[in-house]
Amino acid sequence: MTLTAGRGPLSADPAGWFAPPLPDGAVYAEPHPRRVVAVRAGHPVIDTEDVVMVHRRGHPLSYAFRPEAVGDLPATPAAEAPGYVYVPWDAVDTWFEEGRELVHYPPNPYHRVDCRPADRRLRVSVGGTVLVDTRRTVVVFETALAPVLYVDPAHVRTDVLRRSATTSYCNYKGWATYWSAVIDGIAVDDVAWSYAEPLAESQSIAGFVSFDPARAEVLAELPLSSA
Structure with a gap:
């Protein structure tokens, strides 16, 4: 599309x-x-x-x-x-x-997907709890869409993430798994997503996590063109 x-x-x-x-x-x-x-x-x-x-x-x-x-x-x-x-x-x-x-x-x-290692900061918090704060990110450029930052789960508070029942499919990245954050017993649904087995053009973000700015407090250092 x-x-x-x-x-x-x-x-x-x-x-x-x-x-x-x-x-x-x-x-x-x-x-x-x-x-x-x-x-x-x-x-x-x-x-x-x-x-x-x-x-x-x-x-x-x-x-x-x-x-x-x-x-x-x-x-x-x-x-x-x-x-x-x-x-x-x-x-x-x-x-x-x-x-x-x-x-x-x-x-x-x-449609093209470019996954580039980046020095772009990503800071995400939910309910005052910081889930990630790092500059070791991957920026994903997709034709006609705003760039998005992904991060290795090694830099994420995965202990507060729980897999949700939500899934979605992208013709260029494959099936996405969604994650909810549970902070002090309160769940924020589908705050993040990842691709466990992405399609060939997106292999470099296999297992990496991205966050929904509508469901979490996200500070993402993105290219100016995404404004």
Whole structure:
């Protein structure tokens, strides 16, 4: 979703600008030369390399297919890609792109994750208890999103953290585990998250922890561009 999400160029609040400006509602579509397979009831119902990827503001990133590739699946014409159709994501049980199982929506070829060792201070406290205060951090830059600091759990008061039932999935980092802080018997839910087994592009933050500034007092020395 990078081009249309966050502060991407086709989002509602782009970080940069086009000269001359693009018209409102501009859509970007392009050939996506990767094998996409959709499985329903244990059987492939789409298996094609003739795919168009469509970036539309206010919509998840979408695949568009030739009508003959989708069989009897529900489909609607893709106005932005004449001769192609959209298939609802939930019309099948599982999607794959070049053998990788997908969750929520297709991965974006324009999305990049850079994990850089940093000398940026991170100080986090909950209820007056300091959970971390260090400059030994990793700054994670993701396309169109604000940078975020992660820290090795060796620098975190992990004794006050308890794993919560919350999980989430990122197409570029993998499955996240969430952590609640318990201070003097009072729990602050989902104050932090980590990726135990991140995807290849994010391996350098495996097991590292990041904190939610909406749930904890977070002082993070971030690049000025994130303001």
